[in-house]
Amino acid sequence: MAEKTYAGKSVNVTEDGYLTNPDDWTKEVAVEIAKEEGIELNEKHLTVIEFIRDKILKGETLTIRSIGKSGIIDTKGFYDLFPGAPLKKASKIAGVAKPASCV
Amino acid sequence: MKKIVILGAGTGGTIMANKLRKVLDKEEWSITIVDRDPNHYYQPGFLFIPFGIYNKYDVVKPKASFIPSGVKFIVNSINHVDAEKNVVSLANGQTLEYDFLIVATGTHIKPDETPGLTGKEWYKSIFDFYSHQGAVALQNFLKTWEGGNMVINIAEIPYKCPVAPLEFAFLADEFFVKKGIRDKVNIYFSTPLSGAFTKPKATKMLGELLKEKNINIIPDFYLERVDDENKKLISYDGREIPFDLLTIIPVNMGADWVARSSMGDDLNYIATDRYTLRSEKWENIFVLGDASNIPTSKAGSVVHFASDIVFENLMSAIEGRPLLAKFDGHSNCYIETGFGKGSLIDFNYETEPLPGTYPLPGVGPFGLLKNTRINHYGKVMFRWIYWHLLLKGKELPLESQMTMAGKEL
Numbered sequence: 001m002a003e004k005t006y007a008g009k010s011v012n013v014t015e016d017g018y019l020t021n022p023d024d025w026t027k028e029v030a031v032e033i034a035k036e037e038g039i040e041l042n043e044k045h046l047t048v049i050e051f052i053r054d055k056i057l058k059g060e061t062l063t064i065r066s067i068g069k070s071g072i073i074d075t076k077g078f079y080d081l082f083p084g085a086p087l088k089k090a091s092k093i094a095g096v097a098k099p100a101s102c103v
Numbered sequence: 104m105k106k107i108v109i110l111g112a113g114t115g116g117t118i119m120a121n122k123l124r125k126v127l128d129k130e131e132w133s134i135t136i137v138d139r140d141p142n143h144y145y146q147p148g149f150l151f152i153p154f155g156i157y158n159k160y161d162v163v164k165p166k167a168s169f170i171p172s173g174v175k176f177i178v179n180s181i182n183h184v185d186a187e188k189n190v191v192s193l194a195n196g197q198t199l200e201y202d203f204l205i206v207a208t209g210t211h212i213k214p215d216e217t218p219g220l221t222g223k224e225w226y227k228s229i230f231d232f233y234s235h236q237g238a239v240a241l242q243n244f245l246k247t248w249e250g251g252n253m254v255i256n257i258a259e260i261p262y263k264c265p266v267a268p269l270e271f272a273f274l275a276d277e278f279f280v281k282k283g284i285r286d287k288v289n290i291y292f293s294t295p296l297s298g299a300f301t302k303p304k305a306t307k308m309l310g311e312l313l314k315e316k317n318i319n320i321i322p323d324f325y326l327e328r329v330d331d332e333n334k335k336l337i338s339y340d341g342r343e344i345p346f347d348l349l350t351i352i353p354v355n356m357g358a359d360w361v362a363r364s365s366m367g368d369d370l371n372y373i374a375t376d377r378y379t380l381r382s383e384k385w386e387n388i389f390v391l392g393d394a395s396n397i398p399t400s401k402a403g404s405v406v407h408f409a410s411d412i413v414f415e416n417l418m419s420a421i422e423g424r425p426l427l428a429k430f431d432g433h434s435n436c437y438i439e440t441g442f443g444k445g446s447l448i449d450f451n452y453e454t455e456p457l458p459g460t461y462p463l464p465g466v467g468p469f470g471l472l473k474n475t476r477i478n479h480y481g482k483v484m485f486r487w488i489y490w491h492l493l494l495k496g497k498e499l500p501l502e503s504q505m506t507m508a509g510k511e512l
């Protein structure tokens with residue numbers, strides 16, 4: 001575990017940089033995490049981020065496939081917004097745990 | 104007469120039929136098991152067929168030989184389950200009522216989920232080895248293949264037996280070396296994961312082994328479609344991998360009847376309590392094996408360990424007692440690494456695969472996360488154990504709970 005400062009706020013993060021407490025999340029924090037990932041956050045990103053937060057905090061699990069079918073965004077669009085590893089990046093910016101790709 | 108219905112007579116369903124018939128009074132309880140296929144396939148054996156190590160008939164036996172007398176075996180397709188009314192309907196129109204239902208219909212490949220996959224190259228230069236048919240077709244192809252780009256791809260997670268694609272890569276390396284054409288074959292391993300495996304220590308060990316064998320890993324590759332005209336894989340972020348031979352693990356999904364009965368998630372897995380293995384929604388339904396959504400490997404070893412828990416909890420439910428047995432997600436997988444060696448991983452919900460010895464601390468004989476000959480024999484022996492002990496629900500000298508003894512932190 002490590003401590004980091006985002007938007008003037010000190011928060012705890014995991015080894016891979018995921019917030020350990022999702023309540024530490026604010027839009028301002030999200031903007032700064034996104035910057036570290038090389039992403040300039042816009043409204044589109046935020047819609048997806050809020051969708052992910054909502055689902056995860058309700059205890060649901062998400063996959064790239066289920067997000068692609070959710071009607072919020074299609075898979076291609078999801079990749080365009082969060083290039084490379086969209087679910088991992090989006091989860092990090094959303095302040096929720098790293099997606100557990102099951103073994 | 105009270106009724107138990109078991110859906111699926113694969114690994115899990117067969118074990119449960121054997122365990123339950125032994126203890127439940129025949130005058131009081133009827134047990135019925137349904138499967139669409141009269142043959143039982145030893146699926147771990149599919150891995151060896153492409154390389155001619157096993158042949159077509161080495162992995163198939165009639166299901167009926169493993170179902171005990173006193174259990175009714177119906178060969179038919181399950182069409183639908185009405186979980187509110189406790190009724191199963193079969194494709195032939197027959198209906199089965201139940202007091203308790205055990206779901207063990209597994210997970211299956213769905214090549215049609217990926218555009219371009221089952222087009223003109225299917226079983227010509229594109230194969231799977233997750234079905235009997237695919238493994239046999241690939242064996243025939245490899246007999247005369249002279250080399251080029253061989254791409255192994257995992258289309259979606261989760262898929263059953265998470266280590267099988269790696270084993271396939273290792274065995275392919277050995278096969279081409281022995282054939283004298285390894286220098287003419289480039290092996291690529293493309294996966295939606297960020298590395299060879301999901302958990303850190305195993306990923307490191309397996310990643311190094313891939314490197315040693317000159318197998319190129321292409322991580323974070325999430326397949327959108329196959330361009331069969333130009334023989335290329337294309338990912339959602341527009342990356343392309345050209346292939347001469349594609350061996351794919353197609354999207355895996357739970358049984359179709361689950362979707363028709365609205366009982367699963369978008370991949371047809373049924374929401375299951377990860378500890379009690381009872382359905383989260385219906386008190387008289389238990390879910391065993393690959394059909395459930397519990398967060399551990401979809402593997403035969405898991406099914407075997409989990410069957411002890413389903414058995415205990417179902418007996419409790421029958422007798423109206425609380426469900427006290429708790430599954431820990433225990434998984435134990437032999438990994439063929441080629442040239443007569445193997446590795447072994449042992450883990451559960453909480454503990455990632457660690458190095459050490461198994462099952463006896465300090466003694467073994469098997470080495471965890473080590474590459475040894477004896478581990479390979481463990482895998483070879485497993486086929487015998489599977490047919491003769493495991494399916495029949497006999498006790499194996501292995502604990503269903505994982506233990507930390509013998510593991511190094």
Ligand SMILES: Cc1cc2nc3c(=O)[nH]c(=O)nc-3n(C[C@H](O)[C@H](O)[C@H](O)COP(=O)(O)OP(=O)(O)OC[C@H]3O[C@@H](n4cnc5c(N)ncnc54)[C@H](O)[C@@H]3O)c2cc1C
Nearest residue numbers: 111113114115139146147181208209264392393402403404
């Ligand atoms: C290539 C390969 C290698 C593997 N290697 C290993 C290994 O080394 N170690 C290991 O532990 N595991 C391994 N596995 C995984 C293991 O075989 C499975 O996890 C295990 O068999 C799952 O058992 P199950 O009872 O959940 O499902 P299954 O054994 O798959 O049984 C499901 C049954 O349901 C039936 N069914 C499905 N739908 C219907 C329907 N609508 N109507 C009627 N019947 C239906 C099917 O016909 C089938 O008989 C491997 C799998 C593959 C494919």
